[in-house]
Amino acid sequence: MSTVLVVDDDPRLQRTLSIALRAHSHHVLTANDGRTALAVVAEESPDVVILDLGLPDLDGTEVLRRIRQTSLVPVIVLSARHESDDKVEALDLGADDYVTKPFGVEELLARVRAAGRRAGDIGRQLGVIETSHFTLDFAERRAVVAGRDIRLTPTEWRVLEALCREPGHLVTQQDLLRSVWGPSYGRESNYLRVYANQLRRKLEPDPAVPRHLITEPGLGYRFVL
Amino acid sequence: MSTVLVVDDDPRLQRTLSIALRAHSHHVLTANDGRTALAVVAEESPDVVILDLGLPDLDGTEVLRRIRQTSLVPVIVLSARHESDDKVEALDLGADDYVTKPFGVEELLARVRAAGRRAGDIGRQLGVIETSHFTLDFAERRAVVAGRDIRLTPTEWRVLEALCREPGHLVTQQDLLRSVWGPSYGRESNYLRVYANQLRRKLEPDPAVPRHLITEPGLGYRFVL
DNA sequence: CCGGCGCGTCAAGATCGCGTCAAGAGCCGT
């Protein structure tokens, strides 16, 4: 399914994890120290990294920092229970999750799946969305409506992204506001009405009778292909 | 996913909680004292509030009381004291959960998830309800009756939610009124008759002979599949 | 047979949410 890099200097733990991960059909890479880990991340670009903070050569947080300089790969940090400061630091540096030892293998597997899923969701670019009337290329930021190139503003693109992540699904006003304008905009405002209007004018065949950008009164909007 | 407000005057605890919550992909807002907390609740309408009772300016219970004057947001109360009086008082004032310090971060995270679920995703838990004649998708707010998409109003959905929580079971008029129109509407009124009527017209094969939305005279209504 | 009670039905008025417009502020490149 996915490639997981296990970074740990304890051969026993490494072995246990490898077996468990392979049993769940992950591809497993291993590294015993920080330098090797960095090399493997660079060479193989794994989908998930499991990183023990207690390493022989480099400090675990240092490894994490360097990984983050070049990669957004999800990192799950392992640490002994008492090193809570490390934990805090690791998460600040961009770890995606932490697990304190001792831990159950099942728990770790669940977190690997979760991390992979989160990354996949983020990484999954919207690519191209096509309807009978217009085409949206999110990667290129190009919109073609009825054969003509149309300019959309940055905010319009972001609204569309939030709506098109799951075509056909309802997106609540709150979700829309938060993913476009940030967490603080949880309440109603004119934004959505104005931008829904704007988008309909630019995209819909007949803005007065929306076919793709559907409003769900009191709830939010739905984008249908 | 959801926005959590952490109200605590201990910077260390605040930091730990923030990091843990962010690691589980919540948005985090913080407040060091009661006044700020009230302002943030009013301005940002978070999805969950974690409230420490020991605050510098206002008494924690007072903060809770004022939050409840304007908002139904789920509140999880933290307290160092083992005094059960506080616990009782807090729960009376409308706290949704109560955690005594010291506590495990995982435990708190679980309670945040639980609180968020109770409050936000009421519809989502119901999933899809299907009968021989119509299908209701509460998450997507879609109703298909005899193969056709039917539009239901927000209040109609809320009534259906209350009815469908336990298909086949009797739901009393009081329960219905309370869960749709709020705690103050314990008394009889026309609401239920009007909306039962409305729903039957939209959903029943023959509104004159209800097969799914059954009246229990003097008691309430029953939804049967 | 009669009267009360509870439910179904209807319709009118009040209210709410959305679409629309436009003015002004902020930002950027020139």
Next chain:
DNA sequence: ACGGCTCTTGACGCGATCTTGACGCGCCGG
């Protein structure tokens, strides 16, 4: 500094939705 493009914000009208009151009908007990 200037001009153009965006974003923000307030105002307004309209249609959908909610609320409320009135009325009729059937059931049940007196």
